[in-house]
């Protein structure tokens with residue numbers, strides 16, 4: 086930033102300030118005139134006054150009822166007022182940008198805000214910056230440019246004469262951008278401050294872009310670059326199960342995939358289709374597949390965990406119905422929590438008791454069979470039954486033996502059926518209570534009601550079946566969707582994705598096997614579990630059973646990158662023991678992806694969530710940029726300007742705008758897409774090519790981009806807790822070159838204030854964070 090002192094305003098600048106003060110005053114006067122009065126609409130006010138009079142005269146016996154009615158009327162008025170106020174501009178900051186447009190000789194001032202508002206009498210026009218077609222002129226034109234915009238199949242043309250960003254303080258304009266800087270109000274005095282508002286991404290001279298690195302690595306083969314620790318992993322015995330741990334970008338995925346190639350080289354009868362690579366997200370599946378293809382290993386199976394278990398479960402349990410679109414998050418957590426094993430244990434005991442009683446009843450054993458079954462406390466029911474059968478047959482008379490044998494055979498045959506057990510497990514409050522108790526405070530009691538209710542709904546037939554007797558025409562909804570769409574009944578007749586692992590566990594606990602007559606879980610010689618910190622114990626048990634005898638695994642992960650349901654992870658030792666294998670751990674100590682400034686910030690935001698000390702950074706890089714802005718409108722303008730200038734300077738760069746969640750990603754994309762070609766990626770379908778992609782943190786596990794922009798790094802989106810610290814850590818560590826943190830509103834408290842971030846900018850400008 087050039088070192089130029091602030092100066093007083095020119096006459097034209099003073100006029101601009103007066104114009105904005107006038108806009109703000111007109112909006113205020115107009116809104117206050119239209120705003121509903123504090124006591125609600127006229128109708129409500131009369132009703133309330135009448136009730137109050139009646140209350141004053143009423144006897145004690147009527148007062149309770151009248152009071153209730155008064156409350157109801159007041160609540161109705163409040164709701165109506167809130168609804169109306171919601172639609173009006175926020176007088177603290179009614180707009181954030183202004184453009185002056187000239188069309189066919191007319192000049193008009195259009196303001197951009199979050200809530201549209203028009204008062205023709207006062208010449209106030211605030212348009213919605215996300216949706217109004219005319220807002221496009223602001224995002225795409227420079228002063229003096231012609232614009233041409235399609236509105237309702239009509240073309241609107243004109244010239245954008247001026248455009249300014251505006252910041253408000255306490256309801257009055259406090260800063261207005263102009264050519265070369267901004268006009269700022271400080272203690273009531275306006276002056277001009279020079280400076281650039283939108284930061285430039287500053288790639289360090291000579292540093293290649295990700296696409297270029299990728300290209301060079303493909304030419305040379307990354308194997309040639311691997312460090313001693315990484316190479317040591319490849320040299321280990323193929324039969325060993327290895328735990329590859331290390332910070333973000335330390336090469337875990339790279340090493341795990343290259344280990345397959347190393348195993349292939351050392352194994353004479355290597356079969357690539359007997360290797361399964363599992364990753365958490367579709368984006369990483371694409372990346373892993375690319376890496377495997379480069380190594381000539383395209384026949385290795387690569388799946389997301391969900392895809393894999395869904396496919397296996399549907400083969401082994403062909404009766405499985407459709408998958409529910411969205412199970413409540415708390416119920417999904419419960420089903421993945423290690424506490425669920427306690428509920429399964431209780432269910433298994435219950436099933437065993439039932440079998441014992443039935444055979445006893447059939448054969449008048451008077452408890453002898455139940456006792457025999459109880460005497461053998463093996464975890465698998467079928468094994469218990471075999472032991473009990475031996476004991477019972479040994480003591481029974483020869484005449485009874487054939488009948489008893491039949492009864493035991495029949496009992497064993499039924500063990501394969503797990504559908505009803507699943508419904509009992511997740512629909513029985515008493516059984517689930519075992520899970521909540523075992524979770525020692527990690528699961529709250531209300532989740533039981535939620536789970537029981539959710540299961541009850543799932544067991545209901547969908548309306549189309551329930552109302553099969555009703556005329557088909559009468560069942561048609563206006564929008565053509567099914568009757569249940571978007572209603573709680575949408576889950577009727579469905580199963581949750583989390584139930585698949587439970588079904589396999591139930592089947593194993595009952596039969597000691599992972600297959601039914603319909604099919605069996607496919608077994609692999611080698612498993613690669615990438616980002617394994619996200620796998621739950623019950624899922625790991627299924628995975629362990631998918632390992633062929635003598636097979637091995639490479640388990641890669643980083644506890645600091647747990648997203649969401651983090652409590653399913655206890656430790657790496659527990660994780661590998663659930664897999665049922667012995668393992669040796671390797672720690673990769675150098676982070677190759679992120680330059681030092683990003684790595685330092687990514688570790689600082691982790692706080693106590695860090696899984697170990699900060700790894701060594703393989704290289705230097707430009708500082709992390711931070712910009713604090715009053716709201717989303719400013720953020721959208723800043724980001725779109727920075728991206729457009731970056732695209733001009735570095736057309737080969739890959740940029741990810743990583744929002745905290747899908748909703749925020751959609752909102753950011755909606756605005757950015759108006760001024761530049763930005764793709765919204767919420768299904769993992771990244772292009773791995775130059776360009777801008779707008780996505781959410783959950784999608785980018787294991788991926789990398791040249792530049793990363795965090796568009797919603799504000800305090801509301803990222804409060805200071807472990808989960809959000811890890812989420813921010815994942816987002817920051819996706820960048821190969823530079824990160825730009827944008828906070829629409831107060832900056833998230835998880836950023837350390839003491840950390841020197843020299844390029845930080847704030848708005849109104851000049852005030853550095």
Ligand SMILES: Nc1ncnc2c1ncn2[C@@H]1O[C@H](COP(=O)(O)OP(=O)(O)OP(=O)(O)O)[C@@H](O)[C@H]1O
Nearest residue numbers: 310311312332333334335336337338339677678787
């Ligand atoms: N020894 C090395 N020399 C140079 N670059 C390397 C080296 N090892 C890995 N890389 C590169 O570092 C980047 C990060 O590697 P990789 O994705 O395997 O890390 P990771 O530990 O799996 O990361 P995350 O935890 O974020 O998933 C990749 O671009 C990879 O090619």
